[in-house]
Amino acid sequence: MKPPRFGKIPGVLVAGAGILLLLPLAGLDVFLLDVLTIGFLTAVYAGSWDIVGGLAGQISLGHALFFGTATYSCALLTSLLGWPFPLAAGAALLLSTAAGAAVGTLSAPLKGPFVALLTLALGEAAHEFFLGQTFFSPRGAYSWGGEGGIPVLLGIPWFSPWIAYYAALAFLLLCTWIMLRIARSETGLIWTALSGSELSARASGVDIRRHKRLAFVAAAALAGAAGVGFAACVGRATADDFSLELSFQAATFAAVGGRGTIVGPILAALLFYPLLQGTGIPPAGRVLLYALVLLFTLRFFPAGVAGTLRERARARRMAGRKGDGR
């Protein structure tokens, strides 16, 4: 019998994907196309947070570390060392996964709020470091780095916003599928268990440190993939890719969408990101709105939107099954 938790891919997702597929044909301008493209990548990033923060219950407040590692690797390897982009992308993925392994190893013995503190501190340290770190371009005397950023050399002349849009959409669908597979797998079940009760998980033979590490590795790899996509689409890596605000954004999408549901955080990112980005609210106002929405959700819908819906559905199922219980 299949576990009923992630039973089927919701029809909403399929319908949404169809609409997004056709949207550019309806005559979107390039600005909106760009916003949606980045929105898809942000959705993958939000989903990757949910792997470690929702499914495995490790509150990561330094998720931007993995994203930034990937964008910076892409930028430095292509611009500074002159690597071709695909090679740099592969290396960036490896590096962000390694960062995940390192953070996971360090935080595995810790619990709850202390995981949050450690990841927050690691992310902030990386941000502060790269904010002050400048690199000299191989030709010319100007320096790169910090908030100005480093260019990413894509080296693909036929790259256009339309191609980026469809590539990002395909990437989102692929990653959503992968993440749902992870959530439904035996490993995903074990992660859900350990996020619920570490004590019971240990008494059930779960090697919790190994699994926490594994969750960080998987999440970092996915966040890194989103970072590579971001670097390719934006063409620049800045210190902001490591910022606390970006880490916080991931946790916000997850909290609003519903922690541990994968689909919830992805949909929340798909909805909120373009909405706020496309309407010309200044950056400070955007983050402010995120924070407000977050506080409201945490206070009144602690399980998030998708989580609340799932709880309702389960309650209904329970009521239906009352007859054969006890």
Next chain:
Amino acid sequence: MSDLLLADRITKSFGTNRVLRGVTIGIGRGEVVGLFGPNGSGKTTLANIITGLTRPDKGRILFEGKDVTGMSMDARFRAGIARTFQIPDPYPSLTVVESVRVALLCSEAGRKETEGKGPGFQENLDSLLVRTGLFAQRFWPAAKLSQGCLRRLEFARAISCRPKFILLDEVSSALSARDEAELVALMRSLHREEDISFLLISHNPLILEELCDRVVAIEDGRVFWEGKPGDLAKYVPTSHHAHGDEGGNHEGG
């Protein structure tokens, strides 16, 4: 000695509080041993040390002749040392069948028998649920179970690793008479059919008298009496009868 499990001269302090002062206790194959003691006598700490939740300051734990003192709790579970908790802590977002599935997935026994998770795994899972009387409630959220069913879920989890030894921490506290009788029957059938050894921790001498082959009583971190369960009543000061529960699964200071 042919003990299945031996806790050898265990010492443990929390800060300045010396909880265990050299406790030695052995459990033979197929034996049911009771561990009796008043609140704060160090029973739960000893249980945590035997199952690997807490490290002893001094002393060692031998299981089937091997030193398992440095082994983590989950590794001990996979090796065949299972336990239940005084206060069950169910996974809040999993159903009953999923909760048992986790334990089965992580135990060597479950893995070996079900290479490639064929039908063998499912049969195994179902038989565990049937055996512990949880089959009808298998799709319930574990957190919504009654106390009695939660204890049974603890049993199902514990026996999923095909253990040779199970430690039961306060089997019967906070249970109705009917639930208690059912759990005792379940324990007996496990003992009879699978030859599992048990260590029963309780502050209730009646339960121990009924179920055990031998009883060890500890007080102030030392073994102060050991003998036949029938003689327990003679040695137990009356003040030790019918106390409330101990603090919980973790032993504090």
Next chain:
Amino acid sequence: MNPLAQVLVDGIFTGASYALMAAGLALILGVVKVVNLSHGAFFTLGAYVAYVLESRGLGNPLAAVLMAAVIAFAFGVFLCKSFINPVRSHPFSVAVGSLGFAILFEQAAQMLWGPHTLSIDLGAPVAVVDGVTLRRWGVISFLVSLGLLGGLSLLLSRPWGLPLKLIAEDEEIAGSVGMDVEKIRYLTFGAASSVAAIAGALLAPAATITPTMGRVPLILSLIVVIASGMEKVWNIFFLAVGLGLLSNVSAYLFAPHWSYVLLLAVICLLLVFRPKGLAAAGPARDY
């Protein structure tokens, strides 16, 4: 002139105010039993209050302290009542929510006063000893911090402080002997927040005022609280002064942003190498 000696003296003055803030965080951890990541925002609030007063021509440090304390107390009680207290049993909601409040405040400050750094008048030198200038802000912040910490230490050692200690030990017992645990939680959170704002107002003249200025003292306070505990007020004081010195000296020797990196490194090392000690200092064991 002796620049390093100046840095050391200023470090001690700064550290004393950080101690005040850390003591507030420790109180929240002990009594409300949450790790409050919004504590730094109240520090920032205090600094901006001092700035606004100064820009209106009311450059009196004590007035700033008083006003910051009142505003932050009201904010703190509001935050605890409306958000922290209802969600306090969910570690995720507390961590992300309190960080969310801090970020909310940072962004609001950025919208109100802009992202650029502001500064206020350092005040006249009070005395010059051996080429080391003792400025007004330093003397005031040191004395006020010492006074408030002494008051806290006294409170915890006297019968009036008993409710706080009892709630920190065991809430159920505190509730069962008729204490209004929730009210004490609100008041503690408010008082701790106002203490953080006082620290911010005291240090405003010496600091560069930016929306994110609260992050450094937050990390510093977290280190102090993790390494110390709630009741040992003087441990908190010496630890905070030590870290204040460390951060000032590293800012002087390298660059300002390195003091933050150094503090972050310290907290990481502390968390990684002392997870056992934390479990004892941390809130409830069931996390």
